[in-house]
Amino acid sequence: MKNKAKYLAYPYIVWMAIFIVIPLLLVLIYSLTAGNVNDPSSLSFSVESYTRVFDVMYLKVIWKSFKLAIISTVFCLVLGYPVALIISNVKAKYKSILLMFFLVPIWMNFLLRTYAWMAILSPNGFLNRVLSLLGLPTLSIMPGQTAVVLGMIYNFLPFMVLPIYTSLSKINRNVLEAAMDLGANNFITFLKVILPLTVPGIISGITMVFMPAVSTFVISQLLGGGKELLIGNLIEQQFTVQRDWHFGSALSIILMIMILISMAVMSKVDTDNGNGGAPTW
């Protein structure tokens, strides 16, 4: 039985090879070569694409991408954790309704949701019309970084709430009662028991928000009005406008490496927290 079961994995291995491993290798090859991508014989080894990234202009774009992604992730965490806490504490029958509020928007097309934000935030949009109707000064946040960050927070918040909610709901009620029994009030119970026990949820929430945020190009294009170029836009342009697949590939590889480093740092934080627990006091 055991031996037969392993054959079931073969289609998946083939699938992975065709759609994950080979494309990744191609991206790596393109990033390390120069020449015409349509003519394999013209390709020659070159690290020029990588050296080009160190141009100040591109470094600024990379910096801005990380800055906006970090800001969005922090906001998602600050907003999402209390939401997850509230959902996990309400009665069971309201729980599913509240969760639905966070899930239903995900079912709607991502592009449509971002266009909706354009309609709200644009200079003559919903928000400003309401403000002027109330006699208040209008805001000019779109196009701009604020609008991009708002779009990111809106789109990625559910990915922060859900993993934190899951890790909260795994905490046994008994454990919280034990903390109270040992003299901890609600605040200490949260700080010393609930928060440390939800670190895995926080880590996966941060991962799931930070990764799409740092590499997005749709949100920055639509809500940044073309002015707020992020690394995602840069990569997109290399493949669609500039037709420089080598540079685009190099940018993708660098983004990938930087995300991997961020994730490694995060998981280090996670494992450090699991030892003893004394440093948290």
Added chain:
Amino acid sequence: MSKKIIELKNVTKRYNGVVAVNNISLYIRENEFITLLGPSGCGKTTTLRMIGGFEDPDEGDILFDGARINDVPPYKRNINTVFQRYALFTHMDVYENIAFGLRIKKVPKDEMDRRIKRMLKLVDLEGFEHRHVDSLSGGQQQRVAIARALVNEPKVLLLDEPLGALDLKLRKEMQIELMDMQKNVGITFIYVTHDQEEALTMSDTVVVMNKGVIQQIGTPVDIYNEPQNRFVADFIGESNIIEGIMHEDYLVEFSGRKFKCVDKGFNHMEEVDIVIRPEDIDITEPEKGLIQGVVTSVVFKGVHYEMLVEGGGFEYMIQSTDMQPVGANVGLTFNPEDIHVMKRGS
């Protein structure tokens, strides 16, 4: 007698209109090992949780050292709890689990070290300080939970079926350990279990509960030998419960004849329930027996045989090392003090 440390006065608790604990009154003395015993859903855990402060009584008062504590939150009560499933902090090691309460009280580091060391010695877990709690066996986790509660030196320790998840051998060992610990540290233990044997082994006082009502409070010997009603007799140990009539003091009729007994104070010809424990009945030759019957079933139980004997209009259960085969005609004898007469209850 030592003073009352906890007192429950006419306490009632309902969940969505369903009564879980019904108007119970009870007091617990200092340094007593008291057990709340009953089947699941009898209200024993609810009672314990109200003492711990995790549930508020709907009616009645809970007193601690004479002061009303109904509205005192758990973290301000000088009571600690060992939870059913241990409820250890899985993100901390053994040391930090035990240190939790002391750190909140801001106990100095050297004193904390000393107290935790002493606790680990008490629960026989020396050298386990920096083990992760997930890597411990059930029995070890249980002992960490006990140490975590005891290190705070509470006046009262609540234990909610703490041995329920352990296997039989370990449970027996832990029963002895808990009893020793209770004697050594001099703390009042309030223990909840559905295991009547555990209750009889460990307690100074047993409180038998059913359907939210206290059925009987007494020493293990009293509870076993003098059950006050059919429920207690049935729940505690094996028993033959026979319907009978009390003719006068010290004379009761059942199974078609009159017997001398040691009970008195009933009305003339009052209908009563009679309990005779299976181990109190001896098997003899038919003509020597008080009741004659036929063996209908024999089961070997290890230390003794359990036999059913049909006779005198009742099927008597008998536990004896003296086996008689199925179909044998036998006589049953018992002494007057083995007959326990109870009021016919609801």
